[in-house]
Amino acid sequence: MFTGIVEELGEVTAVENLGDSCRFTLRGPLVTEDAEHGDSIAVNGVCLTVVDTADGAFTADVMAETLKRSSLGALDVGTRVNLERPMALGGRLGGHLVQGHVDGTGTVLERVPGEHWEIVKVGLPQELSRYVVEKGSITVDGISLTVVDAADDYFTVSLIPTTLALTTLGIKQPGDPVNLEVDVLAKYVERLLGDRAPGAGAPAPLTPGTEAGR
Incomplete structure (x- = not known):
């Protein structure tokens, strides 16, 4: 669950086309400082699962359904993106309840x-x-x-x-x-x-x- 309060303006650094999916590498030193494999990070409002982290960047796999239902399919190297980590239990709800499930x-x-x-x-x-x-x-x-x-x-x-x-x-x-x-x-x-x-x-x-x- 997210709040819609963007923590960091990140950047796409690599896009790997996997046929029916894509693997993105995104730079975001703030949101990756405590991120681990399996954690969630919202990218332009889409909840993605962290595959790996290194040097202030993380990779995430995006399936065909997500590419079809969101604008992530238009991302390219150099594109700026909004990044947000999930809300911590007991944290302030600064925006509103956001699932990261794009409609x-x-x-x-x-x-x-x-x-x-x-x-x-x-x-x-x-x-x-x-x-x-x-x-x-x-x-x-x-x-x-x-x-x-x-x-x-x-x-x-x-x-x-x-x-x-x-x-x-x-x-x-x-x-x-x-x-x-x-x-x-x-x-x-x-x-x-x-x-x-x-x-x-x-x-x-x-x-x-x-x-x-x-």
Whole structure:
């Protein structure tokens, strides 16, 4: 489990194509200082398993499903990436609950600079729009952000100077893909309410003579 508070802006140093998967080597001295084989590190919001570490870098294998569902398939040597280690039990939840399970990809549509901040407009698949609400939380490339405006096919976020300087959203341009993870609580609520809808999962009518029907 992550919080969406990026710890480090890392860099892809090697990409090995394995046919139906890829092995990435990523430089991140901070996130690898206590990382061991089998640990998790979020890369642009995707939870990856550490295969090996050496000299401030780590390697991770990415399967075809992850490459298809996220923007990691577009990574190349030199690409900057957001890195975050899992939240420690008892640690501060600075952003919101982030699983590192990407729901889909969006596209940066527009950047509108302000005096001390910047508004970024992101297009998203319509099947995800029902989970995105004004002033709600969303994860963009692993960054926990608050939604400013929400529409059927896009949303906007307001970025402070720290986010612009220390994450990939400071360099993403219109047309660039971003990984999206909606608030997991919204998905659970939808499932629970769906099960309670008329005719969905309702108990069978009791027949005379049953214990509950007496």
